[in-house]
Amino acid sequence: MSVKIVYFAWVRERIGKTEETLEPPVDIITVADLAGWLAGRGEEYAYAFENPQIVRAAIDHEHVKPDTAITGAREIAFFPPMTGG
Numbered sequence: 001m002s003v004k005i006v007y008f009a010w011v012r013e014r015i016g017k018t019e020e021t022l023e024p025p026v027d028i029i030t031v032a033d034l035a036g037w038l039a040g041r042g043e044e045y046a047y048a049f050e051n052p053q054i055v056r057a058a059i060d061h062e063h064v065k066p067d068t069a070i071t072g073a074r075e076i077a078f079f080p081p082m083t084g085g
Contacts, residue, residue, distance in 0.1 A: 001026075003070065005038070007048070008079035011055060014048035024070070031057045032066035034076065054081055 006019040028037050032052065039049035049055060057064055058077045070076060 001071075003073050004075045005034075006075060006077040008077060010080055011048045011078045015044050029069055029071070030066065031059070031064055031068050031070060031076070034070055035066070035078070048078075055079070056081055 002021055002023045004019060004021050007015050007017060012018055024034055024037055028034050035049050035052050035055060035057070038045045039052070040046070052066070056079050057066070057068075058079075059068060059070065059073045060075055061077075
């Protein structure tokens with residue numbers, strides 16, 4: 001399954017990419033699994049996901065929790081917490 005991964009704000013800055021299309025292994029089921037797998041892809045990814053509980057995600061433009069399945073996702077975005085004001 002090929003999926004577009006998009007990075008925003010300091011997640012993007014740490015990874016050094018705005019987006020990429022990847023094919024995660026079949027055992028990557030949830031957003032949390034994906035973040036963990038990405039963290040193992042290199043130093044820049046490990047830095048971006050060093051504190052995974054604060055990184056937020058959206059699947060196909062809808063905010064999701066870490067335990068959300070990624071099956072069928074066309075786009076998964078990762079971004080830092082947002083603040084209002």
